[in-house]
Amino acid sequence: xxxxxxxxxxxxVIRKRLLIDGDGAGDDRRINVLLKSFxxxxxxxxxxxxxxxxxxxxxxxxxxxEFSMLKTLMVYDMNIREMENYExxxxxxxxxxxxxxxxxxxxxxxxxxxKRIRKNRQEYDALAKVIQQHPDRHETLxxxxxxxxxxxxxxxxxxxxxxxxxxxxxxxHVLLSTIQELQQTLDSRDExxxxxxxxxHLDVRQSLGPGGRTHQPQEGEHYRHNEVLVxxxxxxxxxxxxxxxxPGGRGQAVSTPPYVIGIQTQSGYLDMDYLYRLKVQ
Amino acid sequence: xxxxxxxHMSVFSQSFSPCGKFLAAGNNYGEIAxxxxxxxxxxxxxxxxxxxxxTFTAHEGPVFSLxxxxxxxxxxxxxxxSAWSWAELIKKNVKAAWTRRPNYKSSLEIPEINAMALxxxxxxxxxxxxxxxxxxxxxxxxxxxxxxxxxxxxIHCLSVRERASxxxxxxxxxxxxxxxxxxxxxxxxxxxxKYETCAxxxxxxxxxxxxxxxxxxxxxGGPSLSLWHLRSMSPTSVFPLSGCQRQATFYQDxxxxxxxxxxxxxxxxxxxxxxxxxxxxHSINTLAINTNxxxxxxxxxxxxxxxxxxxxxxxxxxxxxxx
Numbered sequence: 238x239x240x241x242x243x244x245x246x247x248x249x250v251i252r253k254r255l256l257i258d259g260d261g262a263g264d265d266r267r268i269n270v271l272l273k274s275f276x277x278x279x280x281x282x283x284x285x286x287x288x289x290x291x292x293x294x295x296x297x298x299x300x301x302x303e304f305s306m307l308k309t310l311m312v313y314d315m316n317i318r319e320m321e322n323y324e325x326x327x328x329x330x331x332x333x334x335x336x337x338x339x340x341x342x343x344x345x346x347x348x349x350x351x352k353r354i355r356k357n358r359q360e361y362d363a364l365a366k367v368i369q370q371h372p373d374r375h376e377t378l379x380x381x382x383x384x385x386x387x388x389x390x391x392x393x394x395x396x397x398x399x400x401x402x403x404x405x406x407x408x409x410h411v412l413l414s415t416i417q418e419l420q421q422t423l424d425s426r427d428e429x430x431x432x433x434x435x436x437x438h439l440d441v442r443q444s445l446g447p448g449g450r451t452h453q454p455q456e457g458e459h460y461r462h463n464e465v466l467v468x469x470x471x472x473x474x475x476x477x478x479x480x481x482x483x484p485g486g487r488g489q490a491v492s493t494p495p496y497v498i499g500i501q502t503q504s505g506y507l508d509m510d511y512l513y514r515l516k517v518q
Numbered sequence: 519x520x521x522x523x524x525x526h527m528s529v530f531s532q533s534f535s536p537c538g539k540f541l542a543a544g545n546n547y548g549e550i551a552x553x554x555x556x557x558x559x560x561x562x563x564x565x566x567x568x569x570x571x572x573t574f575t576a577h578e579g580p581v582f583s584l585x586x587x588x589x590x591x592x593x594x595x596x597x598x599x600s601a602w603s604w605a606e607l608i609k610k611n612v613k614a615a616w617t618r619r620p621n622y623k624s625s626l627e628i629p630e631i632n633a634m635a636l637x638x639x640x641x642x643x644x645x646x647x648x649x650x651x652x653x654x655x656x657x658x659x660x661x662x663x664x665x666x667x668x669x670x671x672x673i674h675c676l677s678v679r680e681r682a683s684x685x686x687x688x689x690x691x692x693x694x695x696x697x698x699x700x701x702x703x704x705x706x707x708x709x710x711x712k713y714e715t716c717a718x719x720x721x722x723x724x725x726x727x728x729x730x731x732x733x734x735x736x737x738x739g740g741p742s743l744s745l746w747h748l749r750s751m752s753p754t755s756v757f758p759l760s761g762c763q764r765q766a767t768f769y770q771d772x773x774x775x776x777x778x779x780x781x782x783x784x785x786x787x788x789x790x791x792x793x794x795x796x797x798x799x800h801s802i803n804t805l806a807i808n809t810n811x812x813x814x815x816x817x818x819x820x821x822x823x824x825x826x827x828x829x830x831x832x833x834x835x836x837x838x839x840x841x
Contacts, residue, residue, distance in 0.1 A: 349770075352770045352771040353770075353771065355771045356770070356771035356787060359771070359786060359787035359788050360733075360734065360787055362787075362788055363745060363747070363754035363755050363787055363788060363789070364747055364750075364754060366754060366755075367747065367750070367752050367753075367754050
C-alpha cells in the first residue's frame with residue numbers, strides 16, 4: 238500500500254510539473270535565468286557598457302516573460318469563456334432532453350388512448366354486425382300490424398259464420414221438434430198416418446220455400462225411403478231438388494234422398510209449406 | 519438433462535413472479551424451471567443467462583398449470599396443487615409451502631388438473647380437471663368451498679369474469695359454462711359447436727382455450743376461435759385461423775393467440791388476422807405477458823420444445839430461454 242501511495246503522488250507531481258512547464262519549453266527556465274543574471278548583474282564588477290547590455294538583455298527577457306504571461310492570461314480568459322459557452326450548450330441540451338422525454342410520455346399516453354379507442358370501435362363494429370343480421374324494427378312492427386288486422390278480420394268472419402251456424406241449428410231444431418210433436422199427436426190420434434221422412438242435406442231455401450215443385454204421383458206407387466214404407470197417396474209430392482224435375486214437367490219420383498213428402502192425414506193434406514209457416518213464424 | 523429428454527420436452531405452463539423479474543415454466547416431466555429475466559434481458563447477457571437459475575421436480579406428473587399470487591407460485595400436477603413461496607424460490611430454497619388435493623369422488627384414479635384461475639374478489643382459486651368438475655378453494659384457509667358440476671367431459675380451461683364474479687369453464691364436451699360463484703349454479707351453457715359460423719366438425723367440438731374481458735369472451739379449440747359478446751350470448755367474429763388454438767389473450771386493442779401452428783397470431787377484434795409471428799416450437803401450448811414489470815415487459819411462448827421464446831417487441835422473436 239505504501240508503495241502504491243508513493244507511485245500515485247509521484248505521478249501527480251510529474252503531471253503537475255509537466256503542466257506548469259507545458260507552454261513551450263522554457264518559461265520557467267527563463268525566469269530562473271533572469272533571476273540568476275539579475276543577481277550576477279547586481280554582483281558583477283563588470284564595465285558599464287557590459288552592465289548596460291546586460292541590463293538591456295534583462296529588460297528583453299523581462300519583456301518576453303511579461304509577453305508570455307499576457308498570452309497565458311488571454312488563453313485563460315478564452316478557456317473561461319469557452320467553458321461558459323459549453324455550460325450554456327449543455328444546459329440547452331438538458332432542457333431539450335427533458336422536453337423530449339415529456340413529449341415521448343405524452344405520445345405514449347396518446348397511443349394508449351388511441352388503442353383504447355380503436356378497441357372500442359372494433360367492439361362496436363362487431364356488435365353492429367350482429368345487430369344488422371336481425372331485421373329492422375320498423376319492418377317488424379309493420380308486419381305485426383298487418384298481421385293483427387288480418388287476425389281481426391278473420392275473427393270477425395268467424396263470428397259471423399258462427400252466428401249463422403247457430404241460427405240454422407236453431408231453425409233446424411225447431412223443425413225437427415215440430416215434426417216430432419206432430420208425429421206424436423198424429424200417432425196418438427190416427428194410425429193410418431203416413432210418415433214424413435226427412436233426411437239428408439236439406440237446402441232449406443229450396444225445399445221449403447213457398448212454391449216448391451209439386452208432382453202428381455201415380456196412385457198406388459210405393460216409395461221406399463229410409464225404411465219407411467210410404468204409400469202413395471193423393472196429394473202432392475214435393476220435391477226439394479227443384480233442378481231434378483223439369484220446369485213445369487213431371488218430375489221423377491226418385492227413391493234416393495233427399496226428398497220431403499207432405500203429410501196425408503184423414504183430415505187433409507198438410508204440406509211442408511204449411512208446416513214451415515206454422516212453426517217458424 | 520440428457521439430449522433425448524430435451525427433445526421430448528414440452529412446456530405446458532408459464533407464470534411470472536410478482537416482482538416481474540423471474541419466469542417459472544412447467545414441463546411434461548413434472549419439473550419447474552426458474553429463469554431470471556433481468557439477467558437474460560440485461561446488457562451483458564450471454565448463453566448462460568438463458569438457462570434456468572433453478573430447476574426442481576415439483577410433481578410426479580406433468581405440470582399443466584402454473585399461477586402466481588402476490589407471494590406464492592401455485593402449481594398443479596398429478597391431481598394436486600402445491601404452493602411455493604416466491605421469496606424462497608428466488609433464494610433457491612425448494613420446499614412447498616402447502617399441498618392440497620380436491621375431493622375426488624373416485625379414489626381409483628387421480629384425475630389431472632388442467633386449469634386454475636384466481637378470483638381476486640373473494641380470494642378463491644377455481645380448479646378444473648379430469649373429473650369433469652370445477653372445484654373452488656378458499657386461499658385463506660385452504661378448504662374446498664364448493665364443486666361446480668355440470669360438464670360431461672373433462673375441463674380444459676377456466677377463466678374468471680371479475681366484474682360479475684363468475685367463472686367460465688370450457689371442456690371436452692364442447693360446452694362453455696358460466697357459473698355464478700355465489701350460488702354455485704350454472705347460469706349459462708353455450709355449446710359452441712352448434713353454431714354454424716364457428717363449428718369445424720373435422721376438428722371436433724372440444725373447447726381448449728377460453729379467456730374473458732368482462733364483456734367479451736374468446737373461445738376456441740375444435741371450433742374456430744371466436745369472439746362472443748357475453749351480454750347477448752352471440753358470436754360476433756370468427757377468426758380464420760387454421761389450427762386449433764390453445765391459448766388466447768386480450769392485449770391492449772389486439773388479441774394474441776397461439777395453438778397448433780408455429781406462430782403467434784395477432785388478430786383484431788373485427789375478425790381479421792393482422793400478423794403471424796413465427797417461433798421455435800412447432801406447436802405452442804402457452805403464452806404469457808409480463809404485466810408485473812414495466813422494464814421487463816415481454817411476451818413468452820412455450821410449446822412442444824425445450825425452448826421458450828421471448829419477445830421484447832411484439833413483432834419479432836428476440837431470443838430463447840432453454841431448459
